[in-house]
Amino acid sequence: MxxxxxxxxxxxxxxxxxxxxxxxxxxxxxxxxxxxxxxxxxxxxxxxxxxxxxxxxxxxxxxxxxxxxxxxxxxxxxxxxxxxxxxxxxxxxxxxxxxxxxxxxxxxxxxxxxxxxxxxxxxxxxxxxxxxxxxxxxxxxxxxxxxxxxxxxxxxxxxxxxxxxxxxxxxxxxxxxxxxxxxxxxxxxxxxxxxxxxxxxxxxxxxxxxxxxxxxxxxxxxxxxxxxxxxxxxxxxxxxxxxxxxxxxxxxxxxxxxxxxxxxxxxALPTRVARNGGLYTKTGRLNVNNARFKEYVGPAEEGCDCYFCITFSMAYLHHLFNCNELLGYRLATLHNLRYFMKLMSEVRDAINKGSFSDFKQEFMHTYVPVSEEARSQGSRNGRKGRSGGE
Ligand SMILES: [Zn+2]
The missing domain is CATH 3.20.20.105 (Queuine tRNA-ribosyltransferase-like)
Structure with a gap:
């Protein structure tokens, strides 16, 4: 094999x-x-x-x-x-x-x-x-x-x-x-x-x-x-x-x-959501189009080591999305991919340490999912995920 x-x-x-x-x-x-x-x-x-x-x-x-x-x-x-x-x-x-x-x-x-x-x-x-x-x-x-x-x-x-x-x-x-x-x-x-x-x-x-x-x-x-x-x-x-x-x-x-x-x-969720301005964080999904990010100088998430978070501000990303600049979609995608990769790495570490059930409990306590309705439009495994309509 x-x-x-x-x-x-x-x-x-x-x-x-x-x-x-x-x-x-x-x-x-x-x-x-x-x-x-x-x-x-x-x-x-x-x-x-x-x-x-x-x-x-x-x-x-x-x-x-x-x-x-x-x-x-x-x-x-x-x-x-x-x-x-x-x-x-x-x-x-x-x-x-x-x-x-x-x-x-x-x-x-x-x-x-x-x-x-x-x-x-x-x-x-x-x-x-x-x-x-x-x-x-x-x-x-x-x-x-x-x-x-x-x-x-x-x-x-x-x-x-x-x-x-x-x-x-x-x-x-x-x-x-x-x-x-x-x-x-x-x-x-x-x-x-x-x-x-x-x-x-x-x-x-x-x-x-x-x-x-x-x-x-x-x-x-x-x-x-x-x-x-x-x-x-x-x-x-x-x-x-x-x-x-x-x-x-x-x-x-x-x-x-x-x-x-x-x-x-x-x-296709991390990449598709990114192009709509959605950024994943430990506490849930942010939308960079939100007016509260107009003058926000911080990253999407403190401590994130992605190229976007270590280099730019949410205010800049908000501006790029506001002007439909291609760089905005790319930066948001880089952040979300990094988020998913880090999440899986944390999952593996927790299993290897024998503390996965604590990890899961803590994750579910901290992470607030988007509403079912918003999610079914965004994820739909099969539907959009497997149809290639990312
Ligand atoms: Zn980041």
């Missing part, structure tokens, strides 16, 4: 753990947050800046790169790592979600899915095998299989049908990836149905893959449901493989999910 996972420390009697994910492009300490670089770039920041922020693994999107500029072109240009100047690990999402949410006229057949490009309306047909080939061309370290995604609220019959197909496609994907440099994870689906979720997790586990993603959560359901589904799934997955919760999430959701045994996350 080119992807290996070792557990460093596990908190007794819980699923909480730290570990190391080994990939052909380097090792990653978990739990880890992966910024979203949908089109082969984390919007507005360079690879050097990502490294400075503490980022060491990125998420790319096979659907978007397949449409533009084309996976074969990226392959001929040396692969995605060379193309985007990023030497670290890259995980690519299969595009299953985008085909069913973003493209039009998606038609499922047993051997694949046809759809029209959301860009120019051209007809495409993707199969589990071709989606693996696309990700091989990109040179991803970790690939995701094509899955049949349904919108939140789908009935049990539709969920059952999509799950059977997702399972068959996962088997085909695993065979297509055999002996290749990139490896494929399984994706657990099953909507908000606990029985289907458990069944899906057991089936994926039987394929003996190097890691398992959990898809289709945090798509608008109540939080209690998200956590109940997650707990049901984690209980069925092998302990010695990484668990990746797709499209999550907000700081408080990351901490909640780590406490239920999740090792990997991705979300």
């Amino acid at each position: 080119t992807i290996e996972f070792t557990i460093d420390r596990r908190i007794n009697g819980t699923q909480v753990r730290t570990g190391v994910l080994r990939t052909p492009h380097g090792d990653v300490s978990t739990p880890v947050f992966m910024p979203v670089g949908t089109f082969g770039s984390v919007r507005s920041v360079t690879p050097d800046e990502l490294i400075s922020a503490g980022v060491n693994i990125l998420l790319g999107n096979a659907y978007h790169l397949y449409l533009r500029p084309g996976a074969k072109r990226i392959r001929d240009l040396g692969g995605l790592h060379a193309f985007m100047g990023w030497d670290g690990p890259i995980l690519t999402d299969s595009g299953g979600y985008q085909v069913f949410s973003l493209a039009s006229l998606a038609k499922v057949q047993e051997d694949g899915v046809s759809f029209r490009s959301h860009i120019d309306g051209r007809l495409h047909f993707l199969t589990p095998q071709s989606v693996i080939e696309v990700q091989q061309d990109l040179g991803s370290d970790i690939m995701m299989p094509l899955d049949h995604c349904l919108p939140y609220g789908a009935d049990e019959g539709a969920l059952r049908d999509a799950l059977d197909r997702t399972n068959r496609w996962a088997e085909i994907s695993a065979r297509a990836a055999e002996g290749k440099k990139s490896e494929v994870f399984g994706i657990v689906q099953g909507g908000m149905n606990e029985g289907l979720r458990k069944e899906s997790a057991r089936f994926m586990s039987s394929l003996d893959l190097p890691g398992y993603a959990i898809g289709g959560l945090s798509v608008g359901e109540p939080k209690e449901t998200t956590w109940a589904m997650l707990e049901a799934v984690v209980g069925e997955l092998p302990v010695d493989r990484p668990r990746y919760l797709m499209g999550v999430g907000s700081p408080e959701d990351l901490v909640e999910a780590v406490s239920r045994g999740v090792d990997m996350f991705d979300c």
